[in-house]
Amino acid sequence: MLQGKRILLIIGGGIAAYKSLELIREIRRAGGSATPVLTAGGRQFVTPLSAGALAETKAYTDLFDLTDEAEMGHIQLSRAADLLVVCPATADLLAKMAAGLADDLATTLLLATDKPVLAAPAMNVRMWGHAATVANVATLRSRGVTVLEPDVGPMACGEYGPGRLPEVARMVEAIAAQFAEQTLQGRHILVTAGPTHEPIDPVRYIANRSSGKQGYAIAAALRRLGARVTLVSGPVDLPTPPGVTRVDVETAKQMAAAVEAALPADAAVMVAAVADWSVETAGAKIKKGAGGPPTLELRENPDILATLSRHPRRPKLVVGFAAETNDVIEHAKAKLAKKGCDLIVANDVSGDVMGGDRNLVHLVSASGVETLPEAPKDEVARQLAQHVAGLLNG
Template identity: 65%
Template sequence: MLAGKRILLIIGGGIAAFKSLDLIRRLRERGATVVPVLTKAAEEFVTPLSASALSAEKVYRDLFDLTDEAEMGHIELSRAADLVVVAPATADLMGKMAGGLANDLASTLLMATDKPVLIAPAMNVRMWQHPATQRNIATLKEDGILFVGPNEGNMACGEFGLGRMAEPLEIVAAVEAAIADGPLRGKHMLVTSGPTHEPIDPVRYIANRSSGAQGTAIATALSALGAEVTFVTGPADVARPQGVRVVEVQTAREMLAAVQAALPADGAVFAAAVADWRMAKAVDMKIKKDGKGSLPVLEFAENPDILATVSQMKKGRPALVVGFAAETDDVVKNATAKRKRKGCDWIVANDVSPETGIMGGAENAVVVITSDGVEEWPRMGKDQVATRLAAAMVQALE
C-alpha cells in the first residue's frame, strides 16, 4: 500500500524518539520513501547518522542551512511528501502547531505543508492531561490533524498513564489509512461500537455482553477504503482501531453527545449495543444489604435512542444510516420492524442467543435488511462481515 509513497518524518525531542528509527525501517519495508527531519531536541536522543543510515536519505535539521535551501527549500520539502508524520509529537511541538508558530525547521514545515499531517503524541501523563495540552489537541483536531495514540502504560519518568507513543506498527497502520487511495477517499464515516455502562452506584452498572469486535472491524474496513472515520466507543474489551479518530464514552447519553459532535458524516454505522435503560437516579454511595433480606428498589428511565435520533434528523442526516439489531427470536421480523420504526436505511440483524456464541465471539451471522428486501449472509469472521458491509456501503454512496 505504501509503495512509491513519500513520507516526511519529523522526529521530536523525547525519549520515544528511539521508536522512530524502527518506524523508518517498518515504513521502508512497505515500499515508502522516508525523509527524516530532526528537531534540535531530537538530536539528544537519536543521531542524524542513524536516521540517515536507516532511511537512506538526507536528514534535514536546520531552517537556515544554505545548502539545503539551495537544493530543496523548506517549502518544497514540505510539499513533496504524500504525508507528514510527527513521531514523537511532543507537547512543545503540538503547542507550536496549534499556535501557528514557525521558529525552526520542523514547525516551519508543518506550517508550509499542503499535505495531510499525522501526529503520534508522546509525553508525561500530567503533561498530556494539562488543560493547555487538551486545548491544543482540540484545536489540532479541528484543523484536521490526524492522531495515532497515545497509549497507556509505564513511562521513562517512572509514572504510569496515558502518554506513551504508539508502537511503530500502530503508526504504520495509521499511515496506511491516512494515505489510502480507496473509493471512500474524502468521505467521513461515523461508527459506534461496544456496550454502554449505566451506573447504578459507584461500583455497579447496567451493561451487556458486547465486546466491540464487530464495530472495531467495521471502522477498520472503512478506513482501509480511504474514509476518515470517527469511532465512538463504549468500554469495549477489544483494542481500538488504528488510523481513526477514537472517542471514548461510558453512557448512552455520552455516546449520543459524541455522535452529535462528530456530525456531519457521509455515512454512519451504529454497531454499539446501547443500554435501553439507565437508573432514573444513580446513587453516589454503594448500595448495601440491610441484613433483613429486603431488596432495593431500582427505578429505571429510558435512554435516548441514538439510531432513531440520527435517522430522523431533518437537516444534516448522513446519506446512509446503518443500524444493528441484536435479536434472540424472530430475527427478520423484529429487525424489519425496527428499521421502519427507527427510520434508518439498513439494519444488520443477528441472532445473539447464547448458543450462537456470536456476542463476544469471533464470528457473526447476519441478515441485512434494506428497502429492497432481506439478504442473508453466511456465518463468517467479524472481519469478513465488516469488509463485505464496507464494500456494500461504497456502492450505496456512489
C-alpha cells in the same frame, strides 16, 4: 490499509524513538514499506542496524554519503516515497521544518520533497506548550503538513501532560488516512459504539460484553474517507480514533440524548450494544441480607435505533446492528422491519466476537442479504465504510 504504499520514516532524537521500530513493523503489517532515515539524535536511541533489519532495507543516515549522493540520493529518496513521516518529531525538528533549514539528511529530505508530510510530535510538556513550538506547528499546518496532537500522560522526565508520542495504532490510522479516497468529504456521520452500563446501586450495574472495537474501527474507517464523525461511546477502554469527535456516555438514556444532540447527520451507524432494560437505582449499596437476593424490577430502555429511524431529522441513511446467537439472518430481517432502518449489519456473537479481533457480518437490507468474508474488525470496518459511502453517494 497501506498496500503498496512507500513510507519514508524520519526518526528524530528523543526517548520515544524506540516506538519507531514498532511503527516500521505495523506499516509493513498493513502492506506498506518503510525506509528509515535517522538523524544524529535518533541514532542515540535507535541503531541503523535495528531499523534497517525491521524494514528489510537500508537505513539512511548521512547527507554526505559519496555512494548515495553520486546520484543525488536525497532527491531520489524524497521523491520515491508516497509519504514522509517524522517520528518522533522533536521540538528541534519541528523548528527546522518551519524555518526551512536543511543541515542534515532528514531536514534536506523534508525540504526537497513534493510529497505529503505527517509529523508525530514527542517532547516535554513545557516544550510542546511553548509559544515558539505553537507557532511552528501552526506554520507547518498552514503549509499542509499533518501534525498529530501528542498524547497526554506521564513522561520520561517525570512530568505529566500533552507531549507523549501518539500510540502506534493511532499513527498507523493517521498514515492510512493520508491515502484514503475522500468519498465522504463534507458528510457528517454519527456512530455509536460499546456497551451501556445501567446502574443497580452505586457499585453495581447491568452491562454486556461489548468491547467497542468494531464501532471504533468503523468510526476510524469513515473518518479516513473524509467524513466528519461523531462517536457516541459507552464505557470502553479504547483510544479515540484520530480526527473523530468522541462523546462519552454511560447509560442508554444518556446515549439517546447524545444521539439527539449530534443531529443533523447524513448517516448514522448504530453499532452500540445498548442495554434493553434498566432498573430503579438504589441510593446506597444493596446489602446481602437474610431475606435472600433482592428483586430487580426491569423497565424498558429507550429504543434508540427505532426512534432515530422515525425522527423528524432522520439521517438519509440509518444502519443498525444485530448481535445474535441463533437464526442470525432471520432475526436481522425481523429487526430491519421493526426498527425502520435502511440496513442491518448482523453477526453471530455466540463465540468470542464480543471482545475479539475478528468478525463475520451479513448486510441485510430490503434488497437482500450480502455476507462479508470473516476478517479482522478493521477490515470489516473498511468494507462497511465503503458500503456506506456507496449508499450515500447513490
